[in-house]
Amino acid sequence: MKLAVLPGDGIGPEIVAQAVKVLDALRHDGLQVEMEEAPIGGAGYEAAKDPLPEATFKLAQEADAVLLGAVGDWKYDSLPRDLRPERGLLRIRKGLNLFANLRPALLYPELASASTLKPEVVAGLDLMIVRELTGDIYFGQPRGISTLEDGQREGINTMRYNETEIRRIGRIAFDIAMKRNKKVCSVDKANVLESTELWRQVMIEIARDYPEVELSHMYVDNAAMQLVRAPKQFDVMVTGNIFGDILSDEASMLTGSIGMLPSASLDEHNKGMYEPSHGSAPDIAGKDIANPLATILSVAMMFKYSFDDEATASRIDNAVKKVIAAGYRTGDIWTEGCTKVSCSGMGDAVVAAL
Ligand code: NAD
Numbered sequence: 072m073k074l075a076v077l078p079g080d081g082i083g084p085e086i087v088a089q090a091v092k093v094l095d096a097l098r099h100d101g102l103q104v105e106m107e108e109a110p111i112g113g114a115g116y117e118a119a120k121d122p123l124p125e126a127t128f129k130l131a132q133e134a135d136a137v138l139l140g141a142v143g144d145w146k147y148d149s150l151p152r153d154l155r156p157e158r159g160l161l162r163i164r165k166g167l168n169l170f171a172n173l174r175p176a177l178l179y180p181e182l183a184s185a186s187t188l189k190p191e192v193v194a195g196l197d198l199m200i201v202r203e204l205t206g207d208i209y210f211g212q213p214r215g216i217s218t219l220e221d222g223q224r225e226g227i228n229t230m231r232y233n234e235t236e237i238r239r240i241g242r243i244a245f246d247i248a249m250k251r252n253k254k255v256c257s258v259d260k261a262n263v264l265e266s267t268e269l270w271r272q273v274m275i276e277i278a279r280d281y282p283e284v285e286l287s288h289m290y291v292d293n294a295a296m297q298l299v300r301a302p303k304q305f306d307v308m309v310t311g312n313i314f315g316d317i318l319s320d321e322a323s324m325l326t327g328s329i330g331m332l333p334s335a336s337l338d339e340h341n342k343g344m345y346e347p348s349h350g351s352a353p354d355i356a357g358k359d360i361a362n363p364l365a366t367i368l369s370v371a372m373m374f375k376y377s378f379d380d381e382a383t384a385s386r387i388d389n390a391v392k393k394v395i396a397a398g399y400r401t402g403d404i405w406t407e408g409c410t411k412v413s414c415s416g417m418g419d420a421v422v423a424a425l
Contacts, residue, residue, distance in 0.1 A: 072378055073105045075134035077127065080113040080156055081351025082361040082414075083140025089363035089418030090138060090370050093387060096422045102383065107134075111163065112142025112156030112351075122159030128166055136377040137167070137344040138370065141351035156351075169336035169344055170205040170236075171243045172315065173376070176302075176322040176332065179395045185327035185404055188299065193325050198305045199251065200322055201244040202315025204336060206236045207266075209312050230266045232311060237273040239339060244309035245281045250375070253284045254306035258294045258314055270311065291318070298322055323348055330362025330403045333369035335376055343377045345369035359413045362401040364391055367421055390424035397424075 076091065078084040094104055109127040110118040118124060122142070131137045142156040152158065176198045183190035211229035219225050241257075248255045257274040259267035271288055278286040289297065291314045297304065298318065302325050310318060323332050332348040347365030355361055371387035374380040399420045400409040412420060 072103060072136070073107070073134045074373075075127075075131045075137045076106050076108045077111040077131070077137060077139045078108065078114070079111050079140040079142040079351060080144045081141055081353045081356040083112075083114075083142065083351055085356070085359060085414050086347065086361055086363040086366040087138065087140040089414060089421070090366045092418045092422055093367055093370060093390075093425065096425050097383060097386075111139065111159050113144045113147050115159050116147065116150070116154055116156065120154070122154060122156050123162045123166075128163065131163060131167060131344075136342060136373050137163075138366075138373065139344055139346035140366065141347065141349065143351045144353045144356075163344065164204065164336055167342070167344065168205070168338045170203060170339075171240055171337040172202040172204045172319070173243075173247070173335040173337065173372070174200045174202065174319045174323065174332070174348060175334075175372075176200070176326055178326045179331075179392065181395050181398075182326070182328060182331070182404055184406060186325060187327060188302075188325060192300075193302060196302050196325060198302060198322060198325075199247060199307045200315060200319045201240065201247060201307060201309040202319055203232075203236065203240040203311050204315075205312075206232055207312030230264060230313075232266050232270060234269070234273055237270050238277060241274050241277040241309060243337065244307050245277055245284050247376075248284045248307040249281065250381075252306040254287070255284055256287045256289055256294070256305055256308045258289050258291050258308055258310035258318065260291050260314075261288070262290060267311065274309070294318060295321060298325065328362070328404050330365055330401065331368070332365050333372050335369065335372045337376060341377050341379075343373065345373045345377075359415055360402050361414045362403050363414050363418050364401075364421075367391060367418070386425060387421075390421050393424040394420040 078087040115122045115124045178196040183194040186193045208228045208230040211231040216226045261268045261271045329349040334348045335343045337343040371384045375384035398409045
């Protein structure tokens with residue numbers, strides 16, 4: 072397996088170094104993984120005056136999977152939009168055709184007090200949001216702001232999905248459900264939006280190929296409410312780009328600790344880019360205090376979804392569970408009575424637990 076490693080900016084290099092430590096430990100045990108590093112984001116701009124240098128994109132294209140840290144730093148805010156670090160991220164997602172975004176929200180029982188919700192509501196939460204990433208109202212035409220005959224301005228965006236787009240994201244959600252608790256909740260607004268009426272019809276058609284999976288439907292307004300009322304009722308939630316954008320952020324906060332949340336973005340052939348859900352945290356960069364677990368858990372997702380290697384994925388997941396149970400905490404998740412560790416200290420603890 073060939074892996075493109077793109078540390079990026081801010082805490083990116085620190086957290087990716089811990090994930091690489093884990094990969095090195097697995098290699099030591101005989102796993103065949105080749106890694107090659109390249110700059111992206113602000114680091115790409117510094118190296119080649121481009122947030123996604125051509126050589127970086129080529130490496131990502133040729134690799135079996137991509138591991139990304141994070142991009143962005145306030146010092147690049149004054150650059151033209153096309154040269155800003157975040158632009159590199161959007162271009163690599165689009166260039167690799169990563170249309171499926173997977174965001175698990177998983178709360179370790181020991182961290183239940185970190186959530187703003189009551190511990191009994193969230194303890195043991197294990198939810199996967201599957202969000203369509205390249206269609207919907209964010210990309211639909213026509214769009215724009217125009218001036219009407221009476222002189223006032225009008226803003227237009229178009230919500231549209233075709234069958235192929237719905238089917239491919241639906242299949243990903245059902246395939247993931249087969250590896251989990253076999254429940255898919257499809258979120259739409261089929262009572263008022265035709266594009267999501269089609270969404271619902273296609274989901275029902277896909278479900279015929281997955282008799283073991285229980286499919287339910289929920290309107291997005293109700294889903295937003297249910298996520299904070301009783302989030303443990305969900306296993307896999309699948310939804311379009313705009314609804315998923317909002318619901319996945321809501322779900323990530325159920326766990327209360329952004330430093331714990333991995334993510335994956337997949338193409339049609341399960342090639343993926345894996346990255347923590349958080350940003351580059353320039354406020355704590357270079358201090359060796361960031362939480363590397365979201366990045367390490369992203370590596371576990373990579374083995375599960377791109378390499379179809381459940382055993383290695385579980386091995387990493389279990390090592391993380393073990394260090395949490397043993398009381399090791401970086402500053403963002405630390406509570407009285409636990410052992411505070413640095414970013415690299417947490418990486419070492421996970422390697423030891425492996
Ligand atoms: P952020 O996620 O970087 O940070 C938000 C807060 O969470 C900060 O206080 C930070 O210190 C803390 N935090 C984040 N990750 C942490 C970790 N692993 N351990 C401990 N604490 C952590 O969001 P922001 O401050 O809004 O953005 C900072 C930069 O990151 C901006 O340039 C933004 O554009 C960029 N960004 C990048 C991505 C990405 O690369 N995918 C995503 C979001 C934001």
